[in-house]
Amino acid sequence: MSTVKATALPPFQFVFEQHANAVLTFLRGSIGASEAEDCFQETMLSALRAYPRLGDGSNLRGWLLTIARCKAIDAHRARARRPSPVADPDPGAVVDAHLEPDDGLWDQVRGLPSKQRKAVVLRFAGDKSYPEIAAAMSTTQDSARQSVHEGLKKLRRELR
Amino acid sequence: MTVDLAMTNRFIERAEAKGLVDVAVATMDSPVGTLLLMATPRGLVRIAFDHENRDEVLGDVATRLSPRILDAPRRLDAVRRQLDRYFAGTLRDFDVPLDWSLTGEFARKVLRRTARIPYGSVASYADVAVGVGTPRGYRAVGNALGSNPIPVVVPCHRVVRTGGAIGGYGGGLPRKRWLLALETG
Known part of the structure; x- marks a missing residue:
């Protein structure tokens, strides 16, 4: 007699086929095109390494995006540690983490000043906490909160 | 934004190099239809004819061996070459390592x-x-x-x-x- 687990893990090949695009899109939105691919590779390798120990295969996309989020934070920190300034996240690549139509909202986000844009993307596309945003942007929590606040205020004005 | 072939190949290469591909998958055309080939690091573990559903075969192997299954055709290059020669009538004995894990x-x-x-x-x-x-x-x-x-x-x-x-x-x-x-x- 065989028992079938409801959440049996599918072959990783299927997971890759179904979710790789979403992971890459998310990473492009949160750290920019230039670093998205490295992060994508790191995300998928970490996922593959951990996959057999994953107890529950019912939300594989959510699981992958969580790993991607951690990799994006690592990348932000590494960037912050670098001595010379580097390019901002590719403004053309800012997208909604949930990959749903956004009625032009993210177009407006692209138009925000750099600090506000980063903070808003981290907060809402990256779903990060203020301590995480502060760490990623090498700033204080108050300042991170302030940037998100200012960004949202500006968006509200523009979308009205 | 879509993951292109180059990115996919880079991922497969790195996964192979790190020993994270428990089962590599490839397909090949043959006179008896498309063959689905699978190999573990130990050797050839599965060949399926095309009347079997690919997703079902992969799912079955995922459950019985490991879900770390990826299209990584390079690992099956030697097998594919020998099968080509076999089907051409120029190879009589296969010389590839076999993995018997799917067999009692x-x-x-x-x-x-x-x-x-x-x-x-x-x-x-x-x-x-x-x-x-x-x-x-x-x-x-x-x-x-x-x-x-x-x-x-x-x-x-x-x-x-x-x-x-x-x-x-x-x-x-x-x-x-x-x-x-x-x-x-």
């Missing part, structure tokens, strides 16, 4: 015995039963052959019924006839 103890014995039947000849189910020390177990032998996870390379097509009737074949009788005809040239 008895079936393994039967299939190893079967692998010793020379190219171009046949043995009966009863012969094989005697060969594995269970002369009355030819029915169990038939079951073991029917569940051969590595057909063609493990030549269960060379086992026929006493008296010469063709017997059964997991891949269907037309394929068995084709393979036997190829070998008797």
